[in-house]
Amino acid sequence: MVSLHAQHPFSSKAGAGQAHLRLMATTDLHTHVYPYDYFADKPADTVGLARLATHIASIRAGAVNTMLVDDGDFLQGNPMGDYVAFERGVDKDNPHPIIRAMNQIGFDASTLGNHEFNYGLDFVLRSVAGAAFPILSANLVRTLGDTPLQDETVLPPYVILDRELIDGDGKGHPFRVGLIGFLPPQVMTWDRKNLEGRVCTRDIVEAAAAYVPRMRAEGADLVIALNHSGIGETDHVDGQENASLPLAAIEGVDIVLAGHQHMLFPGPVFDGIPGVDSARGTLNGKPAVMGGFWGSHLGVIDLLLERTDQGWTISDHESSLCPIARRNPDHTVTAVVKSDQRVLDAVAEDHAGTLSYIRRAVGRTKGPLHSYFALVADNPALQLVANAQLWYMRDMLKGSAYETLPVLSAAAPFKAGGLPGPDYFTDIPPGDLAIKHVADLYLYPNTIRAVRVTGAELKGWLERAAGIFNRIEPGAKDQPLIDLAFPSYNFDVIDGVDYQIDASQPSRFCPKGRLVNPGASRIRNLCYMGEPVHDEMEFIVATNNFRAGGGGGFPGASGNTIVFEGPDTNRDVIVRYIAEQGTVDPAADYNWRLAPLPGTSVLFETAPRASAFLGDLVQFDIRTLGQAANGFAQFRISF
Structure with a gap:
């Protein structure tokens, strides 16, 4: 876990012409603002952008240079999303609650995920219109051109943000950050009814290979890929769903923010994949992070940047994750941060409306x-x-x-x-x-x-x-x-x-x-x-x-x-x-x-409470073996 309150070593290490930048990333929020399980109708310590907001505020307070971005899948995923889509609606004067929460926190940019389209393209466009930050997608296209650069994209494919970078001596430097967004091309299959005949998609790597050189030519000092796509095959495959590895291999891409898989990176789940350093958090040598789902973790990439004759370069980096809760040895869950009250207040009316809706x-x-x-x-x-x-x-x-x-x-x-x-x-x-x-x-x-x-x-x-x-x-x-x-x-x-x-x-x-x-x-x-x-x-x-x-x-x-x-x-x-x-x-x-x-x-693992329903199983002999270290209960089935 990142130390939020102590000074990061890069900050103390940075001298003149060097700067420490902390990049924070959320992904797969799926409309989870409140720490609440609407399905069980009770509070939940393991979810919620409101809790992540406390991490974000702490990191901002302890670092001179920070940025915050989101990696997509924010509009759908729990009953609040359904309530907004089917009853409440959205327009420019009544933003989507997840967008309102993100505006309150102060995101710098986001991209679209595949689940954004579950309620239709028009709903997406009405929702993102309320964002006070750019929402990007380089491979969601209204009309395909001969090359990606000739495509008519639905949203801006990328943005270059002008920032001031404070170096170790306290001197400010102009700094241009390029951000580009991608979603899985398979969205055309998954939401065919909502999208067919209106939009189409390009391959992630194909689009990136075209746009990144343009971003560099326009003066981007740092290029960050907001990639709502996971970590899959090492080599590029046309139409690849989980394309973060070949994306990281593209010259000019500095950082890859992955998502979609609802997994944690750095983390051992990706051990052994060629091109992946799952301990250090790199993909083909580039810093990367994937912060779980539903607000469970904040991804953080610390960069030590150095100014050279060729511009700013990354001289060192560190990828890590900040969880909002921990699982205890007795299998209970404890929140490690409180919710940011300002974020809760921003969507309190929508939370109340969702509770009425679900009940x-x-x-x-x-x-x-x-x-x-x-x-x-x-x-x-x-x-x-x-x-x-x-x-x-x-x-x-x-x-x-x-x-x-x-x-x-x-x-x-x-x-x-x-x-x-x-x-x-x-x-x-x-x-x-x-x-x-x-x-x-x-x-x-x-x-x-x-x-x-x-x-x-x-x-x-x-x-x-x-x-x-x-x-x-x-x-x-x-x-x-x-x-x-x-x-x-x-x-x-x-x-x-x-x-x-x-x-x-x-x-x-x-x-x-x-x-x-x-x-x-x-x-x-x-x-x-x-x-x-x-x-x-x-x-x-x-x-x-x-x-x-x-x-x-x-x-x-x-x-x-x-x-x-x-x-x-x-x-x-x-x-x-x-x-x-x-x-x-x-x-x-x-x-x-x-x-x-x-x-x-x-052997079969399920919830400990399952023991109360063993009498329902008449097809085989099943016995409880007790609780495992991961919090599940283990059962033996004998045929």
Whole structure:
């Protein structure tokens, strides 16, 4: 953790013609201003720009030269974002609350992320119009030119800010900082409905290679890439989603601020990747940082700059992270900074409006809805989502050419632990179901879609989802079941068919969706209405715009199989279904299960509270092993 109050060594080291600059970066805020979990409707010490603001104020007070930037994904991600988009609205006289908070803190610049577009392009443009700082995007384009320099970009591709740099002797020097922004080109797939025909994207590295020399020619002393993109392949691949490494290799780029992956850099998660120094915090030798998500960390890059005949150069650097909370040995969480009251006050009215929004009851549930075991057994919470999508889609397809085809429903557990930690699960008690509960069940404001697939594609879809499991050796004991590199939102469970998953077989796909074992088959006994599913059969699958448009790389869902595009979000569908039913009792129908492997046991981690629901699991023998050092509870499953 950066020492916020003591003088940094670069400040004491800097002499005449040398200067210490502290660059601060946020990323993936996802509308988290208050330290509040709107899904659980209670305060949360691990989130919130208001807490980060205290770090920022402390760093500014202790350093002569500072800058603050954001790396994108700020408009969407919790119920405050939904409340603003669907009810409150934004205009020039009523800025978005996250923008108002950022204005209060005093950001120097930001870029767009992919989730900015979940509410539509017009909403983005109205929202960013309220920013008192430039918001940049070099690869989001209205009209493509022959080269990136001839593109008509939606927002300014870059900005050069004139600053005064105070050196170690207290003398001021003119200093020009160039900032350029990028987002993943895949946004055109993920938000196809909102963007297709209106904008397009360029490859990140292609755009940077064109613009950075121009920025240098215009006098930029330092070029900082605000890259809403993670750390992935070392070598450049056209259309690369996580392009921070090849971006850092471009001559003229001094610093890369990464994001999108919701991870921490510097940090051990990126150990062993060529070109990455995960201890020092460099990408291809350039200083870099990635500050987690939801305001969990402030990324800080300290630069010792030296004036030479060629201009200012970086003579030394240090990358680090400032967390807003720590996890204690007893697995409790303690905030390490208080919220900045000025930031809380700036969005207090929106916070109150969000609380009213999330607390509206729309129906009731007879039983609990939780996601503690959603990765290992059929689950009532997912069953409710699947039931609502089936109810909606069957009605929508009446009278259409697809009315007679079997309708299935795909849903995935969005909150299932993983990187966000042991508190990141859905847990809704019996009783009233409010909007906050629906938002907890279905985390993203996706819109509903239907795709037409063959039996072969359906099986491939399930094979892709089954990649979440590690390969299990029959007869071996206590093997880790879940591949932690596989995000739970790609574990689609398809309702309307019955099947088993044989984890003893190799996965057909890698966690990122690349076909690695074409002949592999984990899906067994796939049946519809008691009859085996054949390759040439046809089905309609209700899903969302992200999946239908190709998100996750699932067979049968590549954007060209869509037969229905609904005007409603999946959340709205669930709300309407609950309201019509009045009271729901979404017991799991156990249409899928892990295939038995006699004499075999596996280990599975979930929240400690999951022990209260062990009686719901009837498919296998499961025992509690106690709490692990990471705060999760560990369970043994015996087949």
